[in-house]
Amino acid sequence: EHDPFAFTGLTYDDVLLLPEETDVIPSEVDTTTQLTRNISVKVPLISAAMDTVTESRMAIAMARQGGLGILHRNLSIDDQAAMVDRVKRSESGMVTNPITTSPDATVAEVDAVCGQFRISGLPVVDGAGKLVGIISNRDMRFVPDSEKATTKVHEVMTSGDLVTGHVGITGEEAFALLGKHRIEKLPLVDDNGILTGLITVKDFDKIDKYPDATKDEQGRLRVGAAIGFFGDAFDRAVALRDAGVDVLVVDTANGQSRGEIDMIRRLKSDPTFAGVDIIGGNIATREGAAALIEAGADAVKVGVGPGSICTTRVVAGVGVPQITAIYEASKAARGTGVPIIADGGLQHSGDIAKALVAGADSVMLGSLLAGTDESPGDLIFVNGKQFKQYRGMGSLGALQTRGKKTSYSRDRYFQADVPSDDDLIAEGIEGKVQYRGTVRQNVFQLTGGLHQSMFYVGARTVPELKSRGRFVRITPAGLKESHPHDVQMVVEAPNYRK
Numbered sequence: 001e002h003d004p005f006a007f008t009g010l011t012y013d014d015v016l017l018l019p020e021e022t023d024v025i026p027s028e029v030d031t032t033t034q035l036t037r038n039i040s041v042k043v044p045l046i047s048a049a050m051d052t053v054t055e056s057r058m059a060i061a062m063a064r065q066g067g068l069g070i071l072h073r074n075l076s077i078d079d080q081a082a083m084v085d086r087v088k089r090s091e092s093g094m095v096t097n098p099i100t101t102s103p104d105a106t107v108a109e110v111d112a113v114c115g116q117f118r119i120s121g122l123p124v125v126d127g128a129g130k131l132v133g134i135i136s137n138r139d140m141r142f143v144p145d146s147e148k149a150t151t152k153v154h155e156v157m158t159s160g161d162l163v164t165g166h167v168g169i170t171g172e173e174a175f176a177l178l179g180k181h182r183i184e185k186l187p188l189v190d191d192n193g194i195l196t197g198l199i200t201v202k203d204f205d206k207i208d209k210y211p212d213a214t215k216d217e218q219g220r221l222r223v224g225a226a227i228g229f230f231g232d233a234f235d236r237a238v239a240l241r242d243a244g245v246d247v248l249v250v251d252t253a254n255g256q257s258r259g260e261i262d263m264i265r266r267l268k269s270d271p272t273f274a275g276v277d278i279i280g281g282n283i284a285t286r287e288g289a290a291a292l293i294e295a296g297a298d299a300v301k302v303g304v305g306p307g308s309i310c311t312t313r314v315v316a317g318v319g320v321p322q323i324t325a326i327y328e329a330s331k332a333a334r335g336t337g338v339p340i341i342a343d344g345g346l347q348h349s350g351d352i353a354k355a356l357v358a359g360a361d362s363v364m365l366g367s368l369l370a371g372t373d374e375s376p377g378d379l380i381f382v383n384g385k386q387f388k389q390y391r392g393m394g395s396l397g398a399l400q401t402r403g404k405k406t407s408y409s410r411d412r413y414f415q416a417d418v419p420s421d422d423d424l425i426a427e428g429i430e431g432k433v434q435y436r437g438t439v440r441q442n443v444f445q446l447t448g449g450l451h452q453s454m455f456y457v458g459a460r461t462v463p464e465l466k467s468r469g470r471f472v473r474i475t476p477a478g479l480k481e482s483h484p485h486d487v488q489m490v491v492e493a494p495n496y497r498k
């Protein structure tokens, strides 16, 4: 029987977690959780695939802090693949396929490459791939700017007495060699002197500095990237896979659509994608989640309309308040081993635990990260206050083609066939959010809030939180009481904003 008023939808502000008996303290909880079938993260936070949130800088910062970044898809295939490459090269036990230069390249060229990848030097190889030297900032420092375009690498590189390691060297041996010779880079070579890898001292520093980092088997940071289903979407998936992406998100505004389901099926049945987990989304019902799981998704992303910049619920009148959407989707996922990602609508750290108790395994954040240093775009000053731009991927700005060849965001809203910018129907807005410092500071406050939630609920682990957590439904009066009231804030709190 078709019942048009099936149930009531609740969202974050409609519920609170009940305090429970506890013998847990916040500092000893473990927030490790399953992101997809095959990938776990120590921090359940994912940055949104939006062009004002996640490019390579954000993805690197999120993975270092123990979460993950999903690179947006409103750019060319080549540009997006290059971002994957930048993240995968950013930090590792060893770079297996290091960027190199040739003896005949110019110092200016090396400078440009180093700047682009934020590295301090390059191994120099001949045409056959044989290591002939190494060039670093130290070698280039005394070349005057005016001569950089004419000075050749072989004139300034270090080539005599090169310290190298042999392929298969252990981390400890490499670290000892770097220390003994007081050098920063150790090229690895095979018996014929062919360059096979590179170990840098920075990689060891970072292991100490980012103990929670989300890494692959080779010690490289993990990264995800969004794709669609329309046009050359499969070529995009192939390019991202070849660049080393760990996770692909088939990213549309209605995951329960033929185009998306077919794309997930195609990727899951292609053995060349066996090493890449596929996330499907977004859906907001039990049936939607079941459809994506049936298609083979390795995780299901939930959220139709909760996003801070989203107008789908008013433009189309469609959506499900997020706590109910998560809860419904989690019913379809139960027992399947497919994790749920709660995407959009989180405003405060307390919303993370609410999402997990409702049935999610991790959360995706847009507005809470858009104001950080690592998001794309410059600071905007308004009346002496600092802001950063933040816009929906369904906003007019993201959908229209003005000034570019095409918009890659249109098929997210199933408008790839719309002939002119004038005929677009936006489902998002363009705005700004307050500047809020580094990703590190913000992730620290967000996970800190989650630690407090877990203490109150008496949960040492995320699975314990999910099974122990219970909600109370609240009224608008209860919500008013939850926030600071009857007082004027005089000091800015690090984790509270109205």
Ligand code: RVP
Binding pocket: 048, 049, 050, 282, 303, 306, 307, 308, 309, 310, 311, 312, 343, 344, 345, 346, 364, 365, 366, 367, 368, 391, 392, 393, 394, 395, 427, 428, 429
């Ligand atoms: P929020 O964290 O509330 O800012 O929401 C971010 C989420 O909003 C994204 O991950 C995405 O699912 C959704 N989004 C992005 N663009 C739009 C839109 O234009 N409607 N919505």
